[in-house]
Amino acid sequence: MNKFSIGVDLGGTNLRIAAVDEQGNLVEKVTLGTKVSLGRDHVIGDMCDAIQRMAERFRDSAPLLGIGVGVPGIIDMQTGWLRESPNLPGWADYPVRAEIERRLKTMVILENDANVAALGEKWLGAARDFSAMAMLTLGTGVGGGLVLDGAIWRGANGMAAEFGHITVEPEGQLCGCGNRGCLEQYASATAVVRMAREAVAGNGGSALARAAGSDPEFSAKSIYNLAIQGDEDARRIFRYVGRCLGIVLPGLINSLNLPIYLIGGGASSAWEAFSPSIFEELRRRSYVYAATAPHDPMTNEGASARLEADSRKTIITRALLGSDAGLYGAARLPMLADAKR
C-alpha cells in the first residue's frame, strides 16, 4: 500500500473513520454512532480508540501521513479550539485538537466539515481537476465550502463559505442566525418539510396532506418521492428550492467567477426536481453565467476534465461522493500539509 492517512467525519449522528491512500483509494471504513449524550470526553475517547486500532492494522504495511478530522462548527485554526458547534453541544470553547493530539500522541488537523466535503469533491469528486470550486451542502441546514487556488478558503476568522446564510428574501422567513430570508430557510431538508407543512395547511385534501398525516417520518425524501410521482404541491416546493438556489448562485458566480459550483448533501438527491429551476433563474440573473454557460447545463456530469481545459465554462452540477466526501477530504488534509513541508 502507498502512504496513507486517516480521515474522520465527526457528525452529530455518525462518527466515521477511513484509511485513504495517496491515490485516493478508500482502504478501510468504520462507522460508529456519535454518542453525543455521553459527552465530549466519551466521544473523543471512542474516536481516538478507533483511529488507533486502524493505525495499528496498517502499521507494518505503509507509513501514516497523519490524521484529519472534519468537525461541524467553527474552528479557530491557530489554537484548534472549537468556537461554535450547534450539533455538538458542550464542545464550544474547548481545545478539541489538543485533546485529540494528547491522546493519540501525534499531530492532528481539524477542519470544518463543509470545507472538508468540498475538499473531498475537489480531490476525487465532481470538481477533480479544478483548482477553484464552491460547494453548497443541502442537509438539515445549508453548509458551504470554498476552494481557491487549490486550498480551502477559510477567511480571516475561519468563517468563510457560510453560503446558507446569504439572503434570498430580504423580509422572508426568520433564520436561526438572526437574519431574514436566508437560503437555508428555503433549500435545506428542514425547509422542504416546513414548506410542505405550509402547503398542507393551505390545501388539506392533497396527497401531500395525506402523507403529512400518515407518514411518521414525513421527510424531504418522502416529499421528493411525491414530486417524482407527479404531485403538483410537492413539485412546486422543489421548484421553489431551485429558484432560491438560482438567486444565490448568481451572486457567487458574479462575485467569484469560479469554473464549477457543486450541490451536495442529502437533499441534493432531489436534484432532478429542483435543478431545472436553478438553470432557469441562472441565465436570467447572471450575465456572467449567461456568457459562460455550457451548451447543455443539465448534462455536465463526467465532462469536467474536458471543460476545464478550455476554462471558459461555468459548471453547476451535483456532488459525486455523497456522504464519503467528508471522509476523503479529511484524509486529504495531512497530505496537503505534507506536500507543503
Add this chain to the structure above:
Amino acid sequence: MNKFSIGVDLGGTNLRIAAVDEQGNLVEKVTLGTKVSLGRDHVIGDMCDAIQRMAERFRDSAPLLGIGVGVPGIIDMQTGWLRESPNLPGWADYPVRAEIERRLKTMVILENDANVAALGEKWLGAARDFSAMAMLTLGTGVGGGLVLDGAIWRGANGMAAEFGHITVEPEGQLCGCGNRGCLEQYASATAVVRMAREAVAGNGGSALARAAGSDPEFSAKSIYNLAIQGDEDARRIFRYVGRCLGIVLPGLINSLNLPIYLIGGGASSAWEAFSPSIFEELRRRSYVYAATAPHDPMTNEGASARLEADSRKTIITRALLGSDAGLYGAARLPMLADAKR
C-alpha cells in the same frame, strides 16, 4: 527618484495618466478628456502620446518599470482583447493591449478599472496592510474589485467581483444585465436619481420636487445636499441605499470572511447619509459580522493597521483615495509583475 511606473485610468469621460514611484509617491499627473466620439484609434493615439511624453521626461532620472492601464470593461487577460465595454463603444473584440504595445514598443498590462481601483486602495488606501479585501465602487453603475492573498482575483474568465449585479430584491427593478433587483439598481448614482424622481412623482410639493424641477443637473450630489439639509425624502433614499448595501455585504461577508470591505466611487461621498443603515442591517443579517464587528463600526478610519494585527475584526469603511485609486492601482500592476520575475 526611485524606480517608477506609469499608470493610466482610461475612463469614458477622462483619460488620466500618472507617474508613481515604488514608494507610492505620485510624481506627476496629467488629465485629458477621452475623445470617445473621435474613435478608438484617436483615443489610443492620445494616450500613447501622453505616456511617451511622460516617460521621456523621467528617462534620465529613474528606470521605468512598466505601464499599467485600467480599462472599463471585461478583459481577456491572455489575449489582451477587450471583450465588453459599455463605456467605450466600438472597443469590444479588439486587441487593445497589442495595439498599445505596438505604438509604445514596450510591455503593457491591462486590467479592469474596478479591480485596479481596489488594488490602489489595497496598496496605499484604506485597505493598506491587508492581504485580502473587497471594494464596491458606487458610480454610474456599481463596480467591484476583489483582492485575495495580495493579488487581484479575476476568476476563471476575468469576470469576478461584479458585485453590482448581486440580487437584492428577487422581483425588483429590471437591470441592464437582464436580472431583476440588482444592487446597481439601488446603490448607484443613477439609482439615487431614479429613486428621487420616483419620490417626486409621489410627493410633488417637496424640496426634492422643487430641485428636480429647477436643478438642470439634478444629480446624486444635489440629492445628497438636500439630505444633509434634513430633507426627509432625500434622507429616505439614502437610507434605502444603505439598506441594499446592508443586504449585499452580509452575503460577501458570510461567503468570504474578509477582514475589510471598502465603499468607494463618486456616490460614496454620501457615506454619512447611507452608512448608518448599512451597519443597522449588517448586525442583523450576518452572524459572521456580528461575531467580528469592531466595537464602533462607524469610526474605523485610520485604525486599519491596528485592527489587522489581531485579524479578528470585519471592517466596513470608505475608500480613501477617491478618483486616484485607479491611477495608483494601474501603476502598481507593473511593480507586482516585476516582483514576480
